[in-house]
Structure formats: C-alpha cells, structure tokens
Amino acid sequence: MEHEHEHEFVLEIPEFEHLSYEVEEGIALVTLKRPEALNALSQSLLEELAEIPELVQQDPEVRAVIFTGEGKAFAAGADLKEIAAIKDPFMGREYALFGQRVFAEIAALPVPTIAAINGYALGGGLELALACDLRVAAKTAKLGLPEVGLGLIPGFGGTQRLPRLIGRGRALDLIFTGRHVDAEEALFLGLVNRVAEDALEEAKKLAQKILKNAPIALALAKESVVRGEGLDLAEALEIEADLFGYAAATEDMKEGVRAFLEKRPPSFKGE
Numbered sequence: 001m002e003h004e005h006e007h008e009f010v011l012e013i014p015e016f017e018h019l020s021y022e023v024e025e026g027i028a029l030v031t032l033k034r035p036e037a038l039n040a041l042s043q044s045l046l047e048e049l050a051e052i053p054e055l056v057q058q059d060p061e062v063r064a065v066i067f068t069g070e071g072k073a074f075a076a077g078a079d080l081k082e083i084a085a086i087k088d089p090f091m092g093r094e095y096a097l098f099g100q101r102v103f104a105e106i107a108a109l110p111v112p113t114i115a116a117i118n119g120y121a122l123g124g125g126l127e128l129a130l131a132c133d134l135r136v137a138a139k140t141a142k143l144g145l146p147e148v149g150l151g152l153i154p155g156f157g158g159t160q161r162l163p164r165l166i167g168r169g170r171a172l173d174l175i176f177t178g179r180h181v182d183a184e185e186a187l188f189l190g191l192v193n194r195v196a197e198d199a200l201e202e203a204k205k206l207a208q209k210i211l212k213n214a215p216i217a218l219a220l221a222k223e224s225v226v227r228g229e230g231l232d233l234a235e236a237l238e239i240e241a242d243l244f245g246y247a248a249a250t251e252d253m254k255e256g257v258r259a260f261l262e263k264r265p266p267s268f269k270g271e
C-alpha cells in the first residue's frame with residue numbers, strides 16, 4: 001500500500017490477467033477471461049482465482065460474490081493442454097489437490113456466492129459452480145462432468161459436491177455418462193437454482209434479494225449448513241442451536257423483529 005489514509009481503508013486489487021474483479025453495490029463480480037479457450041482453468045487462472053477469497057474477506061463492503069465467464073462459456077473445464085503434461089500419479093494428485101484447495105476456499109467464504117452459468121460449465125468449470133452456494137443458468141447453458149470420456153475422473157471436488165447436491169444416483173448418471181445437460185434438465189435435477197435468459201442479470205437480482213436480509217444471519221446460516229454437512233444429525237443440530245444463539249443476540253435480530261411488529265421494512269446494520 002503506497003499511502004494510508006487516516007480513516008479510510010484502501011484495498012489494493014492486484015492486476016489480473018485471466019479474470020476481472022469488480023465490486024458494485026456490495027456485490028463482487030469475478031469474470032473468467034480466457035474466452036479463446038472457453039475459460040479453461042489453466043494453472044495461472046487458478047492461481048488468480050486463489051486470490052479472490054482473501055480479497056473478498058479483506059473488503060467489508062463485499063457482501064456477496066458472483067462468478068461468471070466471458071464469452072460463450074462459464075468454463076469448459078481444466079486446461080487439457082496442461083492435463084496432457086501430467087506424467088505420474090503424484091503429479092496428478094498434486095494437480096487435483098491444488099484445484100480442490102482453491103475451490104474449498106471459495107466454498108468456505110462466509111458471504112453468499114452465486115455462479116452465473118452463462119454457457120458451458122464442464123468438468124472443472126462445473127466443479128467451480130458446485131463450490132458456489134447457488135447456481136443460475138442461462139437457457140443456453142450446458143453442464144456436465146465429461147472426465148471419464150478422457151480417461152479421467154472429476155478431480156476438483158465433483159465426485160463429492162455433486163452427489164451431496166443432487167443425490168448419488170443422479171450424480172453417477174452425469175459422472176458415468178459424461179453427458180451435457182441443458183439448463184432445463186439441470187433445474188429439474190436440482191443442479192441449478194434458477195434458469196434465465198441472462199444468467200448474470202438474474203444472479204445479480206438474486207444477490208440483491210439475499211442482501212436485503214441480515215448479514216450476520218446470512219453468514220451464520222451458511223456456516224450452519226456447511227459445518228453440519230460432515231456431521232451426524234445430533235451433532236449438527238447442536239451447532240445449529242449454538243449459531244441460532246449468536247444470531248438471536250445480534251442488534252439486527254432486535255431490529256428485524258421490531259420492524260415486523262411495527263409493520264415496516266427492517267434496516268439492518270450487520271451488528
């Protein structure tokens with residue numbers, strides 16, 4: 001940081017080559033920008049994506065994140081030229097672990113995240129969308145995990161996040177066949193939450209709707225869902241009760257309930 005203002009927090013945004021990052025009205029928009037390769041997730045693109053969670057968490061203005069792609073793809077998977085250079089199981093394992101780490105950090109963000117799937121979301125591209133909380137697909141989008149057709153398996157979380165999201169049977173249909181599903185089928189499968197003409201516009205509307213709610217409550221609700229996933233029901237319910245307790249002690253809870261009783265919209269402060 002060149003110079004620090006006394007009362008102002010100046011956040012430096014790094015120069016990105018393969019993506020853009022902009023914040024508008026509390027929503028960070030991350031756009032993958034390798035349209036000539038259908039936004040294939042090269043190592044250098046993944047390295048840039050790895051910087052996003054920290055940027056988001058350092059900026060108190062950011063209350064939601066939308067991921068999208070430039071051109072006709074969201075992302076057509078890991079970069080197959082780089083995959084072709086994998087020489088042995090150890091290299092392959094490291095390769096998968098790196099992508100998994102990046103997506104795990106995105107999945108762990110405390111703010112709501114939305115994938116605006118503007119076109120192809122295949123392989124690692126779909127796995128990025130699966131690391132987000134919500135998915136909005138354009139009518140023309142195509143989604144799939146085609147890895148077995150390449151002699152691979154999904155390696156950036158797909159074998160785990162897809163069955164958790166849509167169930168084992170439906171996930172294995174997609175994983176075994178490698179087929180592309182259109183937006184309508186993706187909605188039917190529960191793979192996406194919304195389908196719209198313009199995925200990004202719809203994702204922004206969805207984010208705005210979410211952001212009308214109390215920020216701490218949103219973070220605690222996400223934490224409860226995420227932490228509960230790996231636990232048995234009794235333990236997970238204890239966590240829910242603890243987090244409910246935190247939420248119930250916020251100023252925003254007092255405001256939310258008071259506003260309801262006074263028949264007016266609430267004004268949340270994130271306190």
Ligand SMILES: C/C=C/C(=O)SCCNC(=O)CCNC(=O)[C@H](O)C(C)(C)COP(=O)(O)OP(=O)(O)OC[C@H]1O[C@@H](n2cnc3c(N)ncnc32)[C@H](O)[C@@H]1OP(=O)(O)O
Pocket residue numbers: 036037038040041076077078079080081083096099120122123124125146147150152153154155156
């Ligand atoms: C752990 C994670 C593993 C994985 O993710 S494995 C990868 C899984 N993904 C895939 O298998 C999808 C590969 N791509 C495709 O099947 C096709 O593309 C599409 C069906 C998405 C689109 O087909 P079309 O409209 O005919 O476009 P095009 O000419 O194939 O692609 C345009 C340019 O984009 C490059 N490209 C597309 N996907 C990838 C990729 N995943 N890795 C590297 N390059 C990619 C192509 O090669 C080409 O480039 P040029 O114009 O130079 O020939």
